[in-house]
Amino acid sequence: MTKRIDRRAVMRAVIVFVLAVAAFSALSTLGSTAAAADATDVATSVVAADAVNSDTVTADAAVDEEDAGGTTGLGTNRIAQNVFNGIVFGLLLALASVGLSLIYGTTGLSNFAHGEQVSLGAMLAYFFATQEPVSIPLVPVEFTIGWPLWLASIAAIAVAGATGWLQDRFMWAKLRKRGVKTVQQMIVSIGFSLALLNFLQWWIGPDRLRVSTAIEERKQIGPIQLGDTTTMSIGIAVVALLAVGYFLLRTRLGRATRAVSDNPALAAASGIKVDGIIRLVWVMATSLAALGGILLALYDSGTKFDTGAKLLLLMFAAVTLGGLGQPFGALVGSLVIGVVVETSTLWLGPDLKYATALAILILVLLVRPQGILGRAERVG
Amino acid sequence: MDILVSILREAIAPTTAAFALAAIGLNFHFGMTGLLNMGQAGFMLLGMYGYAITAREGGPIWLGVLVAIALAVVFAVVLGWPTLKLRGDYLAIVTIAAAEMIRYVGRSQNLNSLTGASTGIRGNEFKGSFEMLSPFPDRMVEFGPIALHGSQSTSWWLALVGWSLVGLMVLLFWRLSRSPWGRVLKGVREDEDAVRSLGKNVYSYKMQALVIGGAIGALAGIVWALGASVQPDSMGRPTTFWIWTLLLLGGAATVFGPVLGSILFWCALVFVKGVASAVIPDTVLNTQQLEPFSLTLVGVTLMCLVIFRPQGILGDKKELAFHD
Numbered sequence: 140m141t142k143r144i145d146r147r148a149v150m151r152a153v154i155v156f157v158l159a160v161a162a163f164s165a166l167s168t169l170g171s172t173a174a175a176a177d178a179t180d181v182a183t184s185v186v187a188a189d190a191v192n193s194d195t196v197t198a199d200a201a202v203d204e205e206d207a208g209g210t211t212g213l214g215t216n217r218i219a220q221n222v223f224n225g226i227v228f229g230l231l232l233a234l235a236s237v238g239l240s241l242i243y244g245t246t247g248l249s250n251f252a253h254g255e256q257v258s259l260g261a262m263l264a265y266f267f268a269t270q271e272p273v274s275i276p277l278v279p280v281e282f283t284i285g286w287p288l289w290l291a292s293i294a295a296i297a298v299a300g301a302t303g304w305l306q307d308r309f310m311w312a313k314l315r316k317r318g319v320k321t322v323q324q325m326i327v328s329i330g331f332s333l334a335l336l337n338f339l340q341w342w343i344g345p346d347r348l349r350v351s352t353a354i355e356e357r358k359q360i361g362p363i364q365l366g367d368t369t370t371m372s373i374g375i376a377v378v379a380l381l382a383v384g385y386f387l388l389r390t391r392l393g394r395a396t397r398a399v400s401d402n403p404a405l406a407a408a409s410g411i412k413v414d415g416i417i418r419l420v421w422v423m424a425t426s427l428a429a430l431g432g433i434l435l436a437l438y439d440s441g442t443k444f445d446t447g448a449k450l451l452l453l454m455f456a457a458v459t460l461g462g463l464g465q466p467f468g469a470l471v472g473s474l475v476i477g478v479v480v481e482t483s484t485l486w487l488g489p490d491l492k493y494a495t496a497l498a499i500l501i502l503v504l505l506v507r508p509q510g511i512l513g514r515a516e517r518v519g
Numbered sequence: 520m521d522i523l524v525s526i527l528r529e530a531i532a533p534t535t536a537a538f539a540l541a542a543i544g545l546n547f548h549f550g551m552t553g554l555l556n557m558g559q560a561g562f563m564l565l566g567m568y569g570y571a572i573t574a575r576e577g578g579p580i581w582l583g584v585l586v587a588i589a590l591a592v593v594f595a596v597v598l599g600w601p602t603l604k605l606r607g608d609y610l611a612i613v614t615i616a617a618a619e620m621i622r623y624v625g626r627s628q629n630l631n632s633l634t635g636a637s638t639g640i641r642g643n644e645f646k647g648s649f650e651m652l653s654p655f656p657d658r659m660v661e662f663g664p665i666a667l668h669g670s671q672s673t674s675w676w677l678a679l680v681g682w683s684l685v686g687l688m689v690l691l692f693w694r695l696s697r698s699p700w701g702r703v704l705k706g707v708r709e710d711e712d713a714v715r716s717l718g719k720n721v722y723s724y725k726m727q728a729l730v731i732g733g734a735i736g737a738l739a740g741i742v743w744a745l746g747a748s749v750q751p752d753s754m755g756r757p758t759t760f761w762i763w764t765l766l767l768l769g770g771a772a773t774v775f776g777p778v779l780g781s782i783l784f785w786c787a788l789v790f791v792k793g794v795a796s797a798v799i800p801d802t803v804l805n806t807q808q809l810e811p812f813s814l815t816l817v818g819v820t821l822m823c824l825v826i827f828r829p830q831g832i833l834g835d836k837k838e839l840a841f842h843d
Contacts, residue, residue: 158597249608276812279802314826322555322607326763326825329557333760334818341811448756452619455612487629490637494623497616504613505601 216362221481223363229477230376234431236454236469238424244400244464245420247321252332254451260299260429261436262343265350267291276342296429303425307418339444347443350436372434456500462510522793524664529789530782536681537743542766542777543688544735550772552728553708555611560758561618565590566737567744574645591737599729626751640749673746681742693774764821770831772838
C-alpha cells in the first residue's frame, strides 16, 4: 500500500497517451483539411456516410437518437442531461460488471463470455415477451409465447441463471478440477463467447429488436428529462445492487464468498465449501448480467444479439478501474465509465464514445493496474 | 462434387493465405514467446489502412508496404512499451482494447476523408497498381477444376503473391526459431526469471517478438485487403479469435501449424456450410442461419481444442505456451 506508483510506469503511460492524442488530432486535422478542399462534396458524403452508419450500427444509432432527442427535445442543460444519462448507463453497466468482478475474484478467470450473458438476458426476455412467432433452433415449429414483460423478465433471469449453473457444473468446475491454467480457461471463455454470440444470431436473427413496444413519455425534472421506464430501471438496478451489497456484507454466505475471493485455500481450510460458493457466484453473476441486459434493452429501447459483446470491454474497463475482483470497485468503476462515455459525446463524435472508455482502461492498466480500490500486488 | 471443388478453391484462396500469415505473426507472439496478443486484427487493420491509403494517394507499392509495416511497428512499440511487464491476462485485455480502439477511430466520422469511416475504402481505389503487375491474363483462368480471375481481386496473381509470402514467413519462422535468438524467446516463454538470471534483457526480447509478429500481421492485412476491400468492421474481435482458433488448431509453436490450421479452418467452414445446406432441410436451417451456425461450431471447436488438445494437430505437448 505504501509503495508509491512507479514513476517510470506513469511516465510511459503519459507519453503513450500524449502520442495517441497527438496522432489522433493530427489525423483529424488531416482529414478535415482534405475535406475542406472540396467543401461541396463533404456535405453529401457525410450525409451518405451517416446513412450507411445508421444502417450498419443500429445499436449505436439508437443511442444517438437518444442523444438527439436530448438536444432537440428541450433538454435545458446538455451537460446535466449527459451526466445523468451516464449515471443511469453506469448503474445498468454495474449490474453486469459486478458479476464479472465476482467471478474474477473467486476463480481468477477473466470471463470473456460475460458480454454474451448480457445479450442472452435481453434475447430471452424478447423471446418470452414478444407477440411475434418465435422458434427454437433446429426445431421447425413456430409458436407465440407473448407473456407480459415482468413475467418474461423473471423467466429470462431464471433461465440465464440456470445457464450459469450449468456452465459451472459441466464446464468450469471440471476445468478447475483438472487444474487447467487460468490463461487457458480464459481462451476457453473466448471460444464460448464466440459460440454463444453466433448462437444468439442464429436463434433470434441479426435484426434490432424491441423488448417492449410501449412508447415512453418523457418528463422534465429540473434540468433533466427522464421517462417512466428509465425511472423504473433505475429503481430496479439500485435495489438489485443494494441486495448484492447486503448479501456480501451481512449474510453468512456473502462473508464466505468474500473469504473465497480473498484466499480460496484458507477458506477451504476453515470449512467453507469453495465449489458451492463458486457455483452460487456463477448463478448470481449470470442472473445479474441478464437483468442488466433486459434493463439496458428497455433503456436503449432496443437490443441486438451483439449488444453485450460491445459492452464487454466497457465492463472490463469498469472492473479494472475499480480493482479486479472487488465487487464494490466494479460499481464505482461502472459509474465512472458510464459518466465518461456519455459526457465524451459533448466533445467527440458519438461513434467514438466507447473508444474513450477503452482509453481509460488502457491508462488505468498502465498507471495503477490494481485499480482504485484494489490492493497493490505484483502483476507482472 | 461441387463441395470438393469449392473446398479446393478455398484451400488456395488468398484469404486463407492472409489468415495463415496473421497466424504466423501470432505464432511469433504466442507460440514462441508466450505473449497473449488478443489484438492481431488491429495489426491487420493498420496494415490495410497503411497500404490502401498510400496506394490511393498514388504512392508506389513498395512505399505502401513500407508504410503498412511501419504503422504496425509503431503500434507494437507503443503498445508493448508499457504493457510487456504486466501479467499475461493484462496484456490480453490491453491488446484487445487497443485493437478495438484502432477500429473505432478508423470508422469514426472525423476521419471520413482519410479512412472512409465505417464504409471503409473501396477496392478499386487502391488495387490498381498491384493488379497492373499481374503476369496473368486479364480474364477468368481455369486451372484444373478451379476457375479464378487472372489478376483482379481474388485472383491467381494474389494467390501466388500471398502464398509466396506465406512460404517466406514460414522459412523465416523456421530459421529464427532455431537460432540462438529463438532459443532465448522460447526460454522467455518457459521461464522468464530463469532467462533474466542468465543476463538476458527479457523485456527487449519480448518487444522484438511483438514487433516482428505485428509486422507480419500487417502484411496479412495487405493480402486480405487486396482480395476484398478495407472494411474496419471486418477486423473486429471475432477475426482475432478466428486467428487464435486456427493457430491452436494447427499447433502453436510449430513451423507449419499456422498454415495447416488456416487451410483446415477455411476448408472445414466451407465443408460444414456445404454439407449443412445439402443435408439439413431449409425449414430447419435456412441460408441466413447457415453462417452463424457454422461460426457457432468454430467457437465450440476453440473450446474443445483448448481443453482437450491444447497442442493442436502438429504440436508437442512439452512445447505448450500456456503459463500464468
